[in-house]
Structure formats: C-alpha cells, structure tokens
Amino acid sequence: MNTAEVLADAFERIQESVHGAVEGLSEEALSTRLDGGANSIAWLVWHLSRIQDDHVAGAAGLEQVWITGGWADRFGLPFPEGETGYGQNSKQVTQVRVGADLLLGYFDAVHEQTAGFVRGLDDAALDRVVDETWSPPVTLGVRLVSVIADDLQHAGQVAFVRGALARR
Numbered sequence: 543m544n545t546a547e548v549l550a551d552a553f554e555r556i557q558e559s560v561h562g563a564v565e566g567l568s569e570e571a572l573s574t575r576l577d578g579g580a581n582s583i584a585w586l587v588w589h590l591s592r593i594q595d596d597h598v599a600g601a602a603g604l605e606q607v608w609i610t611g612g613w614a615d616r617f618g619l620p621f622p623e624g625e626t627g628y629g630q631n632s633k634q635v636t637q638v639r640v641g642a643d644l645l646l647g648y649f650d651a652v653h654e655q656t657a658g659f660v661r662g663l664d665d666a667a668l669d670r671v672v673d674e675t676w677s678p679p680v681t682l683g684v685r686l687v688s689v690i691a692d693d694l695q696h697a698g699q700v701a702f703v704r705g706a707l708a709r710r
Contacts, residue, residue, distance in 0.1 A: 545668065549660040552690045556594075557653050559697035560587055563704045564642050573639045576706055578632060583700050585638040587645050588617070589627035590696040595652040596626050597689050601672040601682050602659045613648045660686065 543551075564572070564587060572584040581589075592608060599606045608614050614623050620637055627634075668683030680688075 545665050546661050546663050550657055553656050556693045556697055560649055563700040564646055567642055569641045571707055574707055581635055583703050584640055585635045586696045586700045588638050590693045591649045591652045592626040594656060594689050594693055597685055598656045601685050607651045607655050611651050
C-alpha cells in the first residue's frame with residue numbers, strides 16, 4: 543500500500559462510519575441532543591464535513607465545495623458562509639437542523655473532492671508546508687492526519703448518539 547492508498551482508505555472509513563450512523567434517521571432524530579449541552583448528529587456531521595472541506599481544500603489549493611457546490615445556500619444556516627462550527631455555542635448547535643439526504647449529500651461531495659486530491663499524492667507531497675501560522679509550520683501530512691483524527695472522533699460521537707437514541 544502506498545501513501546495515497548493509505549490516505550484514501552482512511553477517508554473511506556470515515557465515509558462508511560458517517561453513512562452507517564446517519565442513514566435511515568429522520569430530521570427529528572438527527573437534530574436530537576442527548577442533553578442541553580450535547581451536539582446533535584446533524585451538527586456533528588455538518589461540522590466534520592465543514593472542517594474536512596475547509597482544511598483539505600485549503601491545503602490542496604481548491605475551492606470549498608460548501609461554496610462552489612451551493613451547499614451553503616441549500617443548508618440555509620444563519621451563519622457566515624465560512625463558518626465551520628469550531629467554537630459554536632449551544633444555540634448555534636440547535637440551528638443545524640437538516641435531513642439525512644442533504645447532510646450526506648454535502649458530506650459525500652466533500653469526500654469526493656478529498657479522495658480525488660489524496661489519490662494523487664506521493665510521500666514527498668506530505669512534507670510541503672501548508673500553514674505557517676503554527677510553530678512549527680504545519681505540513682500537508684500533519685494537516686491530513688489532523689483532519690482524519692478529528693473526523694474519526696466526531697464519527698464515533700455520531701455513532702454513540704445514534705446508539706443512545708435507539709435505546710430511548
């Protein structure tokens with residue numbers, strides 16, 4: 543297995559986890575929060591998709607599909623177009639209320655752009671600095687691992703919430 547294949551496999555595992563936790567749920571279930579401070583499935587999937595879209599597009603020199611694909615308009619959220627969900631409060635979490643088809647449509651569009659990008663990478667590409675605002679500067683490899691780790695963590699949270707809702 544080469545670099546591109548390992549990265550593509552990691553992102554495919556995220557896609558499988560997200561689909562497994564979202565498919566078949568109603569908008570009501572997707573928006574349910576286990577308590578007043580918890581994130582909903584809809585918010586978690588929107589957020590992990592936005593982070594992947596923002597971070598990978600930036601590192602790849604691509605436009606975010608959130609904007610170019612018209613997803614911001616379709617979601618109609620009351621946030622600035624560049625919002626990713628990072629640091630949002632409880633009220634803002636509640637405002638992400640969408641159906642599974644829209645949520646998975648956006649996630650899959652982000653996944654497709656990400657997969658297309660990582661399939662073309664080689665080992666040398668991972669050493670390219672993509673963010674000099676950090677010390678040390680962030681390389682492409684570090685950025686992609688960070689996105690994978692963040693997405694897997696949130697995908698696990700989504701699966702947990704779905705399981706908790708099923709036991710109610």
